Amino acid sequence: MLAVSGKSAEPLIRLENVSKIFNPGSKSEVRAVDDVSFSMQSGEIISLLGESGSGKTTTARLMLKLSQPTSGQIYFHGQDIIPWTKQSESIRYWGQVQAIFQDPFASFNSFYSVENLLANAFRLVKGTFTRKEKVDKMLWSLESVGLNAAELLTKRPHELSGGQRQRIMIARVLIIQPEVLIADEPTSMIDASSRAGILNILLKLRQEMGMSIIFITHDLGMAYYTSDHLYIMNQGKIVERGTPDEVVHHAKNEYTKRLLEDVPTLEKKWAI
Ligand SMILES: Nc1ncnc2c1ncn2[C@@H]1O[C@H](COP(=O)(O)OP(=O)(O)OP(=O)(O)O)[C@@H](O)[C@H]1O
Numbered sequence: 001m002l003a004v005s006g007k008s009a010e011p012l013i014r015l016e017n018v019s020k021i022f023n024p025g026s027k028s029e030v031r032a033v034d035d036v037s038f039s040m041q042s043g044e045i046i047s048l049l050g051e052s053g054s055g056k057t058t059t060a061r062l063m064l065k066l067s068q069p070t071s072g073q074i075y076f077h078g079q080d081i082i083p084w085t086k087q088s089e090s091i092r093y094w095g096q097v098q099a100i101f102q103d104p105f106a107s108f109n110s111f112y113s114v115e116n117l118l119a120n121a122f123r124l125v126k127g128t129f130t131r132k133e134k135v136d137k138m139l140w141s142l143e144s145v146g147l148n149a150a151e152l153l154t155k156r157p158h159e160l161s162g163g164q165r166q167r168i169m170i171a172r173v174l175i176i177q178p179e180v181l182i183a184d185e186p187t188s189m190i191d192a193s194s195r196a197g198i199l200n201i202l203l204k205l206r207q208e209m210g211m212s213i214i215f216i217t218h219d220l221g222m223a224y225y226t227s228d229h230l231y232i233m234n235q236g237k238i239v240e241r242g243t244p245d246e247v248v249h250h251a252k253n254e255y256t257k258r259l260l261e262d263v264p265t266l267e268k269k270w271a272i
């Protein structure tokens with residue numbers, strides 16, 4: 001493809017006819033992701049929506065190379081990521097495509113301190129760092145997500161609140177500075193009072209660092225007000241796609257219309 005004004009016209013991430021079938025051919029076969037195609041441009045925020053079991057996390061895991069598709073292609077800057085099997089290739093990729101998940105506790109080794117967890121992120125960052133450079137960057141990252149670094153570095157996961165744990169996972173992302181962050185229901189296990197704070201930190205990542213974000217959420221209101229494009233999944237398929245206004249005000253698919261009926265207060269709840 002021709003470069004347009006010095007920038008590649010190739011999307012940042014592109015999925016082409018991607019499927020993931022669990023237990024194929026058996027009675028318990030599940031078409032978790034079924035012929036999914038979409039792409040995102042650099043700097044965009046997109047949201048994947050759909051009810052429980054619709055295939056959102058499986059799609060995220062495929063994009064993160066934590067699972068291989070049954071068929072289809074996934075491109076990152078135009079390069080097919082599926083044949084990359086060497087650990088060095090995965091590590092390079094995870095330096096560019098990172099995720100935070102619903103339950104930040106699950107990604108913590110319970111013996112790790114916050115310092116161990118953050119120090120571990122440096123293996124995904126290009127270049128070498130002195131001990132002082134690492135410590136300075138860890139302190140900066142914790143302060144950037146509104147945490148008291150001096151107090152928290154030696155703490156273990158069970159000594160932290162859910163909101164603090166999720167902020168620490170975001171601090172880890174700040175150290176890595178990936179191009180893409182996949183945020184899989186990042187606030188659903190966090191109490192309402194810390195939710196808006198965490199969402200604002202995530203939105204700053206795009207504003208200040210140009211990070212592209214894929215939100216996975218049940219919250220249509222949040223997706224509507226933050227995203228450039230929405231993708232609605234049902235039973236492994238994308239059944240509706242478009243700008244937030246197209247999807248919310250001109251839904252074509254019956255399933256999307258039903259989802260919209262469940263949020264009659266969308267405008268009210270999110271109107272600023
Ligand atoms: N490792 C697995 N083995 C077998 N089936 C799986 C596996 N992982 C996911 N599934 C199935 O694939 C389907 C999609 O699951 P997935 O976790 O992607 O849904 P989701 O949209 O993220 O749901 P939720 O909103 O509840 O997080 C479900 O039917 C699930 O049971």
Ligand SMILES: [Mg+2]
Pocket residue numbers: 056057058184
């Ligand atoms: Mg999920």
